[in-house]
Amino acid sequence: MNSKIIINILISLICIFPRINLLAQFQTTLYADIGQTVVSDGLFIKMADLTSYRFGKNKLEAGLQIDILSNTDRFFSGYNIQVSREWMIKSFPLETQAFFILSPFSDILRETNWGILLGIYRNHFSIKIGTNFRTYAYNHKAVNTYSFETDTRMHENWNLMYSFNGYLKPIDNVWNIGLSITNMDHFIINQETNPVLNLRFAYKFKPSCRVYFEPWYESAGALNLKVNYFGFFIRSGIIWDINLTD
Amino acid sequence: MGHQFNRLIILLMISVLTGCEETDLTGFFISDESVNQRFKQSTEWNASHPYREIIVPSENYFILTMGDSHVGGTNNLNTFLNIAKNTNAAAIVAVGDLTTGNASDYDRFQEIMPSQDSLSSFLMVGNHDLWFNGWNQFYSRFGSSTYIFTIETPAAKDLFICLDTGSGTLGKKQMDWLKEILQTSRNEYRYCILFTHNNMFRNRHTLSTYPLVEELHVLIELFTIHKVDMIITAHDHIKYEEKFGNTIYITMDALEDGLDYSGYFKLNMIDGNIDYEFINF
Numbered sequence: 001m002n003s004k005i006i007i008n009i010l011i012s013l014i015c016i017f018p019r020i021n022l023l024a025q026f027q028t029t030l031y032a033d034i035g036q037t038v039v040s041d042g043l044f045i046k047m048a049d050l051t052s053y054r055f056g057k058n059k060l061e062a063g064l065q066i067d068i069l070s071n072t073d074r075f076f077s078g079y080n081i082q083v084s085r086e087w088m089i090k091s092f093p094l095e096t097q098a099f100f101i102l103s104p105f106s107d108i109l110r111e112t113n114w115g116i117l118l119g120i121y122r123n124h125f126s127i128k129i130g131t132n133f134r135t136y137a138y139n140h141k142a143v144n145t146y147s148f149e150t151d152t153r154m155h156e157n158w159n160l161m162y163s164f165n166g167y168l169k170p171i172d173n174v175w176n177i178g179l180s181i182t183n184m185d186h187f188i189i190n191q192e193t194n195p196v197l198n199l200r201f202a203y204k205f206k207p208s209c210r211v212y213f214e215p216w217y218e219s220a221g222a223l224n225l226k227v228n229y230f231g232f233f234i235r236s237g238i239i240w241d242i243n244l245t246d
Numbered sequence: 247m248g249h250q251f252n253r254l255i256i257l258l259m260i261s262v263l264t265g266c267e268e269t270d271l272t273g274f275f276i277s278d279e280s281v282n283q284r285f286k287q288s289t290e291w292n293a294s295h296p297y298r299e300i301i302v303p304s305e306n307y308f309i310l311t312m313g314d315s316h317v318g319g320t321n322n323l324n325t326f327l328n329i330a331k332n333t334n335a336a337a338i339v340a341v342g343d344l345t346t347g348n349a350s351d352y353d354r355f356q357e358i359m360p361s362q363d364s365l366s367s368f369l370m371v372g373n374h375d376l377w378f379n380g381w382n383q384f385y386s387r388f389g390s391s392t393y394i395f396t397i398e399t400p401a402a403k404d405l406f407i408c409l410d411t412g413s414g415t416l417g418k419k420q421m422d423w424l425k426e427i428l429q430t431s432r433n434e435y436r437y438c439i440l441f442t443h444n445n446m447f448r449n450r451h452t453l454s455t456y457p458l459v460e461e462l463h464v465l466i467e468l469f470t471i472h473k474v475d476m477i478i479t480a481h482d483h484i485k486y487e488e489k490f491g492n493t494i495y496i497t498m499d500a501l502e503d504g505l506d507y508s509g510y511f512k513l514n515m516i517d518g519n520i521d522y523e524f525i526n527f
Contacts, residue, residue, distance in 0.1 A: 038418045039464045105463040108470060136447075136466060138491055146470060151489040156448045191448050193455045194414075221414025224373035224444075224455040225273030228281050228413035231460075 026053045027241050032068075035233020037218065041071035044233070048078070050186060057086040065187045078103050078187030084119075095119035097130070101187055108142035111135070113189050115161060123170045128163040128182075132189050160192035165200075176202045193223040198235075208241040270347060270377030278379045281417035284371075284410055288390035289423070298395045300366055302336050305399050305517055309406075312501040312510040313341040313443065313480020316374065317355045319503030322527060324358060326501060326510055331365055336397055338365060341480045341498070342372025342412060342443030347380030356387050368395055371412045372443035372481065373455075392420055394427060396435070402518065405435035411444035414455040421464070428472040437475045437520060439513070445479045445497050447488065454482045469493045475520060478511065485509070485524050499526060 029050040036043055045068040052061035065078030082099035097117040104110040115132030134156040143152060163182035169175065178200040183190040190196065196219075202212040218231040310330045315323045330338045345351035359367060370391045371384050384391065391410040396403055407427060409416060416424065432438055446465065448456055457465060469477065469491075476494045483500040484507065499509035509526035 037460055038415055039421060039461050106467045109463070109467055111459070111463070136490070138470075142470065142491070146473075146492060148492050151491060154447055154488065154490040158451065159448070160451075188459055190459050191456050193453060194458050218458065220458055220461075221277075221373065221412075221455050222274050223453055224412065224414045225270055226277050226373045226376050226413045227273060227275065228277060228415055228417065230415055230458055 025055065025243050026051060027239065028052075029237055029239045031212075031235050031237025033216075033233045033235045035216070035231060037231025037233075038220075038229075039071075040231070043069060044071075045069040046077065048186060050080075059084045059086075063186055072106065074104060074106070077105065080186060093121050095121070097128075101189070103187060104139075108139055108145070110137055110139060112137070115159075115189075117161060121171065124167050126163075126165045126167075126171065128161070128184075130161045132159045132161050132184075133157050134159060134189065156191075159189065161189060162192070174204045176200070178202070194218075194220065195222065208243070210239045212237055212239070273373075273377060277413065278376070279381055281410060281413040281415060282419050284381055284385075284412075285392055285417060285420040285423070287385055288392040288410065291385070291390040292393050295389060297393055298366065298368075300336055300395065300397045302397060302399055305401055305515070307336040307397065307399065307515050308333075309337050309339060309397075309513045310335045310510060311339045311341065311441070311478055311498065311513060313372065313498050314343040314483055314500030314502055315340070315345075315355075316343055316500070316502040317345050317351050317358075320354060320358055321503045322501045322508050323355075325527065327358065327360060327365070331360065336366070337368060337395070339368045339406075339408070339441050339478070340370070341408075341441050341478060342370050343374040343480060343500075344369065344372070345375055345380065345383075347375055347377030347383070349378075349383050352380070352383040352387060366395075368393075368406070368408055368441070370408045370441065370443065371410055373412045373414070376412045392423065394431075397515075399515070402436035403434070404437040404439065404515070405431065407438065407440045409440065409442040411442045411457070414444060415457060415461055416465075421461075425468065428468060428474070432472045432474075436518075437515075438473065439476045439478065440469075440474055441478050443479060443481050445481050445486075446477060446495055447490075449486045449488065449497070450482075450484075452482055466490070476513075476522075478513070485511075494520075494522075496522070499524065 031048055033046040046065055047068055048065040050061055050063040052059050061082045063080040067074055067077045080101040082097055084095055084097040087094045101113040112135045113132045115130055117128050117130030119128045136154040138152045161184050165178055165180040167176050167178040180198045181195050183192055183195055198214050198216040200214045202210055204210045214235040216233050219227050220230040221228045312326055345355050369388050375384055393408055395406050445456060474493050478496045480498050482497050485499045486497040488495050498511045499507050501508055501510055509524055512523050512525055514521040
């Protein structure tokens with residue numbers, strides 16, 4: 001193991017494990033994905049941390065994804081940051097969200113996304129809907145290696161984002177089972193015509209701690225009316241609410 | 247009353263899913279075969295039909311390309327084929343959605359297509375061709391949907407790769423095949439042009455399906471590293487062109503009858519340079 005990998009792991013650990021003495025009222029989500037897709041060349045393992053700080057009705061969140069096992073040389077494979085605010089319209093809770101995602105998916109290419117979302121939460125379901133603006137871009141290494149100075153960016157604008165989630169029990173219940181159809185995840189957003197299905201099993205073993213387990217099924221071509229398996233992975237994670245003002 | 251209503255809904259769903267002759271809605275949930283199975287059959291066909299090498303006498307040649315003819319109607323297809331024959335195109339390439347998938351439309355398409363001796367033609371499937379178990383119809387008539395062909399001029403040789411993206415993905419086996427072709431053969435050729443049905447990038451709001459982002463990541467990198475010069479696609483029905491890095495991404499107008507913008511695409515090789523034009527009827 002070379003020094004670069006060790007440094008990368010140390011930085012990850014610093015990011016992943018919360019510094020609870022510095023901040024109040026925050027939440028951290030730590031999860032791991034294990035699975036396989038058409039393009040993963042065998043098993044992949046990813047880990048990610050999402051840490052958020054809530055002040056009043058506002059929330060600031062930052063996330064980091066690392067590739068433990070993959071077919072690329074990348075170690076840090078995703079970064080995101082988002083701000084959100086809760087609103088009440090009469091007794092109807094809403095959430096607005098703005099986000100930015102950076103995915104350096106190759107040595108020569110990266111993808112960035114920014115967008116906005118509106119979230120609606122009820123007892124047994126939640127919906128998120130919004131739009132994102134995607135850019136694929138070559139980096140300096142690519143420009144130097146492959147000798148192009150123009151046409152280094154490709155934009156996809158006004159992509160529809162959605163996440164429809166239904167739950168067997170009320171959202172805050174101790175245990176729950178849910179089903180989602182969505183085209184987005186924390187570090188990747190698919191085109192609107194590529195929905196992904198996932199089941200969610202969650203259990204709150206302490207008031208401030210939940211564990212969850214999610215099988216995700218990815219298919220291609222459903223809206224070609226010629227659906228084809230694309231990939232499957234399992235996500236397991238823990239969500240820890242920490243409120244130091246209590 | 248409630249049970250009757252539920253039964254009515256279920257009956258309606260069954261009739262919609264099974265009764266439409268133009269759209270195979272069952273494909274939203276289940277497919278007759280996977281892209282891996284089609285690729286396996288394509289490679290079996292390729293094993294007994296070696297890839298075609300076209301030799302042209304001049305540095306200048308052209309290929310006519312079309313997609314989305316959606317036979318039924320054959321007026322535009324006939325016009326396209328007559329132009330190709332009368333102007334001595336080096337080849338024609340049809341990048342899918344040639345039919346509706348129904349056997350009767352495959353019959354009509356096959357009747358119109360000229361023999362390979364009179365006009366070199368290269369076909370591949372689109373999603374519509376696969377509906378109603380259409381792959382069996384395609385394969386029994388035209389064979390492989392994943393293959394290469396080459397065109398050799400006195401000074402150089404160009405590589406053309408045809409891929410099956412009817413299911414919205416290359417699938418693992420076809421992706422591995424593409425990687426191997428590019429790694430082992432790309433450097434032997436001057437230009438590398440790739441044909442397939444599905445578009446790579448989403449340039450406008452549409453219900454068209456694209457490769458999932460994870461697959462697109464792999465493909466863009468592959469096209470860049472191996473200097474693929476052009477990707478020619480159909481699917482979206484409305485022409486579009488954009489250069490990203492050194493690769494030009496083309497979407498053609500549909501050839502289908504009855505559209506205001508029906509058209510095809512002419513790929514010109516002139517004095518060793520790539521040129522192209524969109525041609526509308």
